[in-house]
Amino acid sequence: xxxxxxxxxxQLSGTLNKKxxxxxxxxxxxxxxxxxxxxxxxxxxxxxxxVYTFISPEELANVFDDTEEDPGxxxxxxxxxxxxxxxxxxxxxxxxxxxxxxxNIRPIKRKKYLxxxxxxxxxxxxxxxxxxxxxxxxxxTTEFIxxxxxxxIGTAMQHVKREAQxxxxxxxIYVTDDVNKLVGVLSVRDLITHPDDVKVTDIMATRVLxxxxxxxxxxxxxxxxxxxxxxxxxxxxxxxxxxxITVDDIIDVIxxxxxxxxxxxxxxxxxxxxxxxxxxxxxxxxxxxxxxFLGMLTATLINHFEGLLSQVSVLAIFISLxxxxxxxxxxxxxxxxxxxxxxxxxxxxxxxxxxEVATGIIIGIVTGLCVFVMVxxxxxxxxxxxxxxxxxxxxxxxxxxxxxxxxxxxEKIGVDPAVASGPFISTLSDLTSVLIYFNIAQYFLQxxxx
Numbered sequence: 001x002x003x004x005x006x007x008x009x010x011q012l013s014g015t016l017n018k019k020x021x022x023x024x025x026x027x028x029x030x031x032x033x034x035x036x037x038x039x040x041x042x043x044x045x046x047x048x049x050x051v052y053t054f055i056s057p058e059e060l061a062n063v064f065d066d067t068e069e070d071p072g073x074x075x076x077x078x079x080x081x082x083x084x085x086x087x088x089x090x091x092x093x094x095x096x097x098x099x100x101x102x103x104n105i106r107p108i109k110r111k112k113y114l115x116x117x118x119x120x121x122x123x124x125x126x127x128x129x130x131x132x133x134x135x136x137x138x139x140x141t142t143e144f145i146x147x148x149x150x151x152x153i154g155t156a157m158q159h160v161k162r163e164a165q166x167x168x169x170x171x172x173i174y175v176t177d178d179v180n181k182l183v184g185v186l187s188v189r190d191l192i193t194h195p196d197d198v199k200v201t202d203i204m205a206t207r208v209l210x211x212x213x214x215x216x217x218x219x220x221x222x223x224x225x226x227x228x229x230x231x232x233x234x235x236x237x238x239x240x241x242x243x244x245i246t247v248d249d250i251i252d253v254i255x256x257x258x259x260x261x262x263x264x265x266x267x268x269x270x271x272x273x274x275x276x277x278x279x280x281x282x283x284x285x286x287x288x289x290x291x292x293f294l295g296m297l298t299a300t301l302i303n304h305f306e307g308l309l310s311q312v313s314v315l316a317i318f319i320s321l322x323x324x325x326x327x328x329x330x331x332x333x334x335x336x337x338x339x340x341x342x343x344x345x346x347x348x349x350x351x352x353x354x355x356e357v358a359t360g361i362i363i364g365i366v367t368g369l370c371v372f373v374m375v376x377x378x379x380x381x382x383x384x385x386x387x388x389x390x391x392x393x394x395x396x397x398x399x400x401x402x403x404x405x406x407x408x409x410x411e412k413i414g415v416d417p418a419v420a421s422g423p424f425i426s427t428l429s430d431l432t433s434v435l436i437y438f439n440i441a442q443y444f445l446q447x448x449x450x
Contacts, residue, residue, distance in 0.1 A: 005035065009042055016047045021054045029059065033066030041069050048080060057085050061092035064101075075105035078113060087116040094168045095121075096141035096249065099128040103138075128243075136220055137213040139253070140234045140243030143167050146174040147200060149183055154196030160188070169246050171230045175204045182208055182233055182241040210235045213242055217253045224250045294427045298323075298434055305438040308445070314379065315441055318388045319434065321371075326395035326433040327426035329363060333403025334425045341411055353404055360400030368393030383444065391440045395433035402428060 008027070015024040028036060040063050043051060052060070064074060078086050078101070090098050090113065102110045102125060110129075114122045124142050131137025145167045147156040156173070164170050173191065175184035184204030194203055210233040211220050224232055224247060234243045302309075302319070309316055333356050340352060368389040376385030403425055 016050050024054050036063045037067035057088035058092045065097050071100040072104035075101050094141050134217045136211045136215045136234045139245045139249050141168050142243045144244040146176050149201050151200050153194050153198045157191050169231050180240045221250050221253045291427045298431045301434050323430040323433045326399040327429040329396045330399030330403040330425040330429040333400045337404040337407045356404035360397040364393035364396040387441050387444050391437040394436045398432050399429040
């Protein structure tokens with residue numbers, strides 16, 4: 001795919017360099033919207049200036065609607081166009097995509113571009129901009145089709161035909177009463193397969209799953225995923241339909257939430273890419289400094305058992321083995337707990353904890369026995385093998401338990417469970433592993449070397 005796009009870029013760049021409008025349009029307009037958006041963003045400034053003369057604002061609107069580029073970057077392209085071109089472009093774009101761009105540009109620019117829109121369109125954009133970020137209101141589009149419950153199939157079909165060109169999606173036709181309250185939903189198939197004189201209310205589905213305009217985007221994504229919707233209606237506090245959220249926006253939400261969870265698990269922002277090493281360092285340092293202080297506790301703990309280490313120096317060989325294995329086990333448990341909490345709001349917490357406890361016991365016993373045999377054979381000392389094996393089993397059990405309990409506890413107090421990051425769990429596992437290891441070693445020494 002990347003090679004094909006690169007070849008297309010060369011061909012299109014050639015037509016632009018030759019100012020071959022006809023050749024450019026033939027290739028560019030024959031591509032999928034995603035391909036068009038990828039190629040458009042790869043053009044340099046001079047090439048884009050030519051593109052604005054080769055294709056109409058209406059044609060470029062499709063490119064902007066299909067782009068995966070950051071909305072803030074898309075806003076910069078508007079500065080390169082004439083005001084009349086921008087006005088027609090924004091008018092042809094879907095409202096939710098215009099809002100995405102406007103929320104990522106400076107207020108002075110936003111005010112300027114709003115002034116280029118017709119009054120009704122500008123009011124729609126202003127209304128959507130003021131919804132809180134990451135809610136249904138900020139995701140929805142107002143380009144949808146609704147028919148009145150008193151209509152017949154024939155009149156409803158005529159309405160759909162008139163409005164289809166302006167709607168972002170026509171898979172669902174929403175049914176409202178005289179005050180715009182959502183009362184049902186139809187499919188295009190319903191309209192096609194029923195006689196014109198049948199009333200809409202006779203065939204519509206009355207159980208309509210809708211989301212509140214202030215509902216969180218993650219919860220909405222779960223509903224769309226669970227029910228396999230291609231769109232979901234958005235209603236206000238009076239149950240009046242105010243917009244719809246389409247599946248392409250839900251996919252973006254899922255990607256965004258996944259990236260956010262991964263960033264938390266890694267303890268670093270994976271979404272914001274900075275080419276300035278100083279800015280990157282400033283963003284990563286707070287976590288690392290916090291973990292450094294936690295790591296100092298581990299070092300202090302080892303120092304506390306300095307006498308034990310001087311008495312049995314061979315114990316030092318296995319510190320990293322135990323802490324590393326326990327850290328890995330804790331990170332695995334953390335990943336499972338965070339994922340289950342994120343995807344299943346009805347999850348039984350007790351069952352999750354018991355499952356991780358049982359898993360920790362099984363893994364701990366098996367790993368501990370393996371280490372017992374390996375260390376015993378290697379060092380010809382099965383007492384040492386028992387110390388390391390027992391410590392390994394205990395450290396893994398505690399790490400598994402911590403990996404499941406910490407995100408659950410965070411969710412209970414209203415904190416994102418993904419914040420219980422992998423580095424944090426690993427460092428915490430180091431501390432508990434060292435504590436378990438040296439205490440078990442001390443106990444064995446007191447028991448067998450009196």
